[in-house]
Amino acid sequence: MQQKNESRSNKARTEATRLALISAARRLFSEKGYAETSTPEIVTAAGVTRGALYHHFEDKLALFRAVVRQEYAAVADEITTAVGEQPGSALDALRDGSRGYLKAMSDKGRVRIMLLDGPAVLGQSELSQIDRETSADALRTGLSEAMDAGHIQRLPLEALTVQLSALFDRAALAVSEGDDPEDHLRILDAIFAALK
């Protein structure tokens, strides 16, 4: 029953506009990529003007950054729930986590944003920074504890985290291109088992 031009508080206005922009941008970026999506398109889809966009975001890149952070957070959430609370064995956690990740990345648009445009547009350093703040941290601490407990061999922690992330990412990419997830999960499991 709300009217379109009903008066709203500034905070609510801002929230609504930002949400509309991020949502529209996410859809367009995921469908056509960052470079092929124009700001006129985004604001039209969001039902606002370019003035609003440039009021809330410094530039197109800042909007993309917001979209990427949201995707990373969503994926981290899915993985966390997939792994569950009880510690279990380190290998079980890795297996559950990798399945949770592949499931979370079964959205092709998400793959494009996080694994293709993300690194190119934001740079690998900023992206791995975002990754560190979300999902990679869980992986690293999990590996660290597994090493301490002697469940897996002791290797350079940082490098190992990075490399395993690479396996997950490439698997997600390949699956999004039509590969069979089971094939890739078998490889992942074999490598995890081999770290014992």
Place this chain on the structure above:
Amino acid sequence: MQQKNESRSNKARTEATRLALISAARRLFSEKGYAETSTPEIVTAAGVTRGALYHHFEDKLALFRAVVRQEYAAVADEITTAVGEQPGSALDALRDGSRGYLKAMSDKGRVRIMLLDGPAVLGQSELSQIDRETSADALRTGLSEAMDAGHIQRLPLEALTVQLSALFDRAALAVSEGDDPEDHLRILDAIFAALK
């Protein structure tokens, strides 16, 4: 002693112009990335006009494609010579190959072109197609033979090739960001050994 405006055959002209364009583009793409490099910049650096560029290449993307293919070919060459001729054990070949790859990718600009802009601009499918035509093929056949000889366990070949490539790529990326190559090589060796 050659004069600038000396008359040349058409074939030589074309060759020289294409080379100048690809060379200038490679330098600029590697320094500033694809999106931030404009065609006016490229042609100025190459000493030609935009007319020449659009005469020899369908568009900016086609020029990028040519640069990418050249880089892939160069890397494949370096790996081939690093691995050497005599077969040796499959694990030795993997170890030599990974070292050769990391060395070939020690050029930060090359990493940017092949691992950051490449997938985003050309798409993962086209890029892995190029990869298949060059270095990845050697990896796959090597793995296949190693499996047949019983040197490594039998796993889905295509997926294994893709995943190992991912390890190499991410290691190269991390090293280009300042990581210690030795740390990553240790991980790679550990994983290779574990495939036995």
Place this chain on the structure above:
DNA sequence: GCGGTGACATACAGACTGTATGTATCATAG
């Protein structure tokens, strides 16, 4: 040497990004 083709050079149209400026609405001090 001459018609044709290839290799450019120049001019132009359309689109896009970011900024500058104007305006209406909300928040708040008095």
Place this chain on the structure above:
DNA sequence: CTATGATACATACAGTCTGTATGTCACCGC
């Protein structure tokens, strides 16, 4: 309750970029 400032936009504009269309001149084969 009103004046004043701040916030949230909307509109207009400048500069740049891409791709195309068109014109020119040198090479090439006959």
